[in-house]
Amino acid sequence: xxxxxxxxxxxxxxxxxxxxxxxxxxxxxxxxxxxxxxxxxxxxxxxxxxxxxxxxxxxxxxxxxxxxxxxxxxxxxxxxxxxxxxxxxxxxxxxxxxxxxxxxxxxxxxxxxxxxxxxxxxxxxxxxxxxxxxxxxxxxxxxxxxxxxxxxxxxxxxxxxxxxxxxxxxxxxxxxxxxxxxxxxxxxxxxxxxxxxxxxxxxxxxxxxxxx
Amino acid sequence: xxxxxxxxxxxxxxxxxxxxxxxxxxxxxxxxxxxxxxxxxxxxxxxxxxxxxxxxxxxxxxxxxxxxxxxxxxxxxxxxxxxxxxxxxxxxxxxxxxxxxxxxxxxxxxxxxxxxxxxxxxxxxxxxxxxxxxxxxxxxxxxxxxxxxxxxxxxxxxxxxxxxxxxxxxxxxxxxxxxxxxxxxxxxxxxxxxxxxxxxxxxxxxxxxxxxxxxxxxxxxxxxxxxxxxxxxxxxxxxxxxxxxxxxxx
Amino acid sequence: xxxxxxxxxxxxxxxxxxxxxxxxxxxxxxxxxxxxxxxxxxxxxxxxxxxxxxxxxxxxxxxxxxxxxxxxxxxxxxxxxxxxxxxxxxxxxxxxxxxxxxxxxxxxxxxxxxxxxxxxxxxxxxxxxxxxxxxxxxxxxxxxxxxxxxxxxxxxxxxxxxxxxxxxxxxxxxxxxxxxxxxxxxxxxxxxxxxxxxxxxxxxxxxxxxxxxxxxxxxxxxxxxxxxxxxxxxxxxxxxxx
Numbered sequence: 001x002x003x004x005x006x007x008x009x010x011x012x013x014x015x016x017x018x019x020x021x022x023x024x025x026x027x028x029x030x031x032x033x034x035x036x037x038x039x040x041x042x043x044x045x046x047x048x049x050x051x052x053x054x055x056x057x058x059x060x061x062x063x064x065x066x067x068x069x070x071x072x073x074x075x076x077x078x079x080x081x082x083x084x085x086x087x088x089x090x091x092x093x094x095x096x097x098x099x100x101x102x103x104x105x106x107x108x109x110x111x112x113x114x115x116x117x118x119x120x121x122x123x124x125x126x127x128x129x130x131x132x133x134x135x136x137x138x139x140x141x142x143x144x145x146x147x148x149x150x151x152x153x154x155x156x157x158x159x160x161x162x163x164x165x166x167x168x169x170x171x172x173x174x175x176x177x178x179x180x181x182x183x184x185x186x187x188x189x190x191x192x193x194x195x196x197x198x199x200x201x202x203x204x205x206x207x208x209x210x211x212x
Numbered sequence: 213x214x215x216x217x218x219x220x221x222x223x224x225x226x227x228x229x230x231x232x233x234x235x236x237x238x239x240x241x242x243x244x245x246x247x248x249x250x251x252x253x254x255x256x257x258x259x260x261x262x263x264x265x266x267x268x269x270x271x272x273x274x275x276x277x278x279x280x281x282x283x284x285x286x287x288x289x290x291x292x293x294x295x296x297x298x299x300x301x302x303x304x305x306x307x308x309x310x311x312x313x314x315x316x317x318x319x320x321x322x323x324x325x326x327x328x329x330x331x332x333x334x335x336x337x338x339x340x341x342x343x344x345x346x347x348x349x350x351x352x353x354x355x356x357x358x359x360x361x362x363x364x365x366x367x368x369x370x371x372x373x374x375x376x377x378x379x380x381x382x383x384x385x386x387x388x389x390x391x392x393x394x395x396x397x398x399x400x401x402x403x404x405x406x407x408x409x410x411x412x413x414x415x416x417x418x419x420x421x422x423x424x425x426x427x428x429x430x431x432x433x434x435x436x437x438x439x440x441x442x443x444x445x446x447x448x449x450x451x452x453x454x455x456x457x458x459x460x461x462x
Numbered sequence: 463x464x465x466x467x468x469x470x471x472x473x474x475x476x477x478x479x480x481x482x483x484x485x486x487x488x489x490x491x492x493x494x495x496x497x498x499x500x501x502x503x504x505x506x507x508x509x510x511x512x513x514x515x516x517x518x519x520x521x522x523x524x525x526x527x528x529x530x531x532x533x534x535x536x537x538x539x540x541x542x543x544x545x546x547x548x549x550x551x552x553x554x555x556x557x558x559x560x561x562x563x564x565x566x567x568x569x570x571x572x573x574x575x576x577x578x579x580x581x582x583x584x585x586x587x588x589x590x591x592x593x594x595x596x597x598x599x600x601x602x603x604x605x606x607x608x609x610x611x612x613x614x615x616x617x618x619x620x621x622x623x624x625x626x627x628x629x630x631x632x633x634x635x636x637x638x639x640x641x642x643x644x645x646x647x648x649x650x651x652x653x654x655x656x657x658x659x660x661x662x663x664x665x666x667x668x669x670x671x672x673x674x675x676x677x678x679x680x681x682x683x684x685x686x687x688x689x690x691x692x693x694x695x696x697x698x699x700x701x702x703x704x
Contacts, residue, residue, distance in 0.1 A: 053567065054566065054567065056699075057369070057371055057372075057704070077567055077568060077569040078569040082563070084563050086560025088560035089560075089561070090561060092499040096478075097495070100480060102564065103480070103483075104482060104484065104488025104492075104570075105488065105564060105565060106570075107482065107569075107570070108569075114478070115478060300696075352650050355649070356650050358646060359647040359650060362643055362647070363634070363643065367704065369704045375700040376633050376700050376701070376704075379693055379696050380633060383629055384650075384651070386685075387650075387651050390654045390682070397657070
């Protein structure tokens with residue numbers, strides 16, 4: 001068997017004296033979409049922050065393409081697109097400026113598609129308006145436009161569909177499916193019932209021993 | 213982790229809070245006895261038998277507390293920074309705890325050094341406080357300790373607090389020589405050297421031997437205070453582990 | 463440009479050609495742009511600087527000879543406090559809107575991004591303070607010979623203040639109340655810069671050669687440039703992780 005793209009080995013994390021997960025092991029392969037499930041406070045966001053490398057308050061090991069994350073942090077960050085709780089959009093900058101700045105941090109991003117991406121997320125006509133004049137949903141769309149520009153194989157998306165309307169959700173779902181079909185990997189949390197249903201693998205944090 | 217294999221065995225053991233708790237339990241009585249013996253001997257020797265200073269008479273005897281506390285306050289900062297660095301790099305819990313225990317002890321000792329300096333200043337200079345280079349440096353060191361304690365208590369998560377204070381302690385460690393140098397230089401600029409606290413022409417042996425005894429006694433006392441705090445900290449943080457539960461039950 | 467490249471913009475006016483900035487320029491441009499659009503934040507430290515310096519004649523004495531004596535120290539202390547005041551906001555808004563997370567997850571060297579942010583901070587506080595300082599010098603009767611020393615010492619000293627202050631800002635960014643705490647952490651570390659900065663001004667007033675003071679301030683700045691971004695980066699990762 002080939003090495004899994006992402007391997008989580010014996011992950012342990014506690015917060016405020018409460019064990020969120022213990023002995024958590026799972027593997028994610030190319031072409032897979034994994035949905036992390038669980039009640040509020042079950043540690044979904046924490047798990048995604050750990051997987052992204054932001055949070056280091058855990059014990060256990062994470063391997064990226066067979067290599068320990070501690071030893072390939074640079075390569076891992078190049079391969080990762082992370083969409084967090086806060087959209088990461090500067091209120092006084094325009095959508096265009098926000099994405100341009102983002103591209104300076106991620107040189108692998110394809111900026112030639114910037115206008116196309118803004119059209120796709122429904123922000124045509126808002127390209128040069130400061131983001132603080134946009135709604136919360138529109139701000140999240142600015143950040144979601146990165147999905148169209150990114151060439152990173154691994155997407156970690158924390159509640160990407162919050163404040164997004166139905167049509168938007170369907171489009172993003174299609175995008176995620178395409179990404180997986182092209183060999184990408186997606187790990188996400190969401191409260192939406194996803195139409196892609198059976199193509200998704202689910203990991204439920206409430207049933208703790210959750211070894212897949 | 214994979215790249216830890218070259219580390220000697222004791223390093224792993226030290227990393228175990230339980231092992232640390234047990235070994236400090238054995239060492240503690242030895243250090244208590246040593247500290248009492250050395251401090252009592254040193255104090256009696258210094259107060260009763262060491263000769264009086266030809267310039268300052270008996271008031272100089274306060275150096276037997278002032279000098280050891282000044283030295284110890286600086287060493288304690290160094291220990292705190294080194295322990296913090298070990299905690300940062302190797303994620304060693306015990307090192308984090310040592311660093312955390314250092315700050316309040318170090319700050320109290322810095323206060324002792326400042327207070328004895330002030331008491332000494334009254335008969336020597338005629339005022340409680342003089343902006344002497346050494347006293348000023350000690351005051352700044354005390355400020356550094358206060359900053360560390362403030363940061364540590366402001367952060368709720370233990371791990372984050374330990375890591376943040378370790379970074380701050382390391383930044384402070386790089387700065388201490390620069391601060392010392394600038395304060396010395398500033399002092400010579402503003403107060404042409406009249407009288408220096410400890411740089412006296414070759415102290416006779418009757419004077420410095422008790423001083424040495426006191427310095428070693430202070431270090432032993434520090435070890436005792438450190439171990440007591442550390443053991444408390446270990447028990448508190450490991451309270452949910454089985455060995456601590458057994459310890460409390462038994 | 464040459465003719466073989468088809469010029470798209472004539473056919474489709476909507477297509478933009480985007481230049482991708484490096485991490486350093488990207489961060490620098492962004493921070494400068496941010497403060498250009500929020501101009502009020504820009505002048506606050508300057509007003510504070512002016513007000514603190516006004517307190518001394520009012521609180522102690524307006525006597526010109528006394529003021530001339532204390533002017534180097536007062537201007538330096540005021541500059542130091544004004545820098546400190548502006549420090550807390552350095553990473554806070556980035557932390558709150560999630561852009562700091564994105565910076566930390568970037569494959570680009572964090573060192574460069576942090577350095578660019580500190581440079582932007584200095585260009586927006588330290589540099590204006592330095593340019594305003596002669597005005598305060600005049601108000602405090604600083605002899606004309608001291609002006610050059612004042613500007614030069616601030617020019618070399620204030621970047622160091624920004625670098626050290628950013629360490630404190632990075633350590634406290636995850637805390638709701640960072641304001642007073644940051645002063646406790648950073649002020650003791652500012653002392654060497656204050657000592658040599660104000661001594662340089664005093665030296666200039668009495669006609670001593672300035673080279674030595676400026677060399678030491680320059681040495682501190684170099685050390686800060688090499689070491690501080692590392693500490694800032696480590697502190698940011700710790701703060702965001704917590």
